[in-house]
Amino acid sequence: MALAWGDLPLSPPATEGSEPGVVAQVARWLGFYFSGREPPPLPPLDPPGTPFQCRVWETLRGIPPGETRTYGELARRLGSSPRAVGAAAGANPIPLLIPCHRLVAKGGLGGFSGHGGIATKRRLLDFEAGRWGAGATLSPVDAPPFPP
Secondary structure, three states, rough: OOOOOEEEEEEOOOOOOOOOHHHHHHHHHHHHHHOOOOOOOOOOOOOOHHHHHHHHHHHHHOOOOOOEEEEEHHHHOOOOOOOHHHHHHHHOOOOOOOOHEEEEEEOOOOOOOOOOHHHHHHHHHHHHHOOOOOOOOOOOOOOOOOOO
């Protein structure tokens, strides 16, 4: 088994008798996440990106489920601009594991580079608000189901 988002592989395929490592840990994390239980810590993730993108992605990983931050809030924290933060979030190669869906605009949802776009972002935020309820306030919407 291998884990990938689009064309970007996150781990090499496991070979017969090898330890699944990152793939098994991420699969376990996803099982916890989608069952509404607090997920265990993720294994170290090291997706390719610029130093600034990696700083943004690490900051995104610190946003708890059920909470959101604005592009401006992250920009102030990182000493940058909201547009630069948005561009870095848009370049995130693993959107669920690095939760860029928790990054919103001051007056709305902002963008989402993951499969399904804004409908998926809204669905993830609604899911987290219903499970963890720690501050997300978006109303449920008629959104398409998660992609297979």
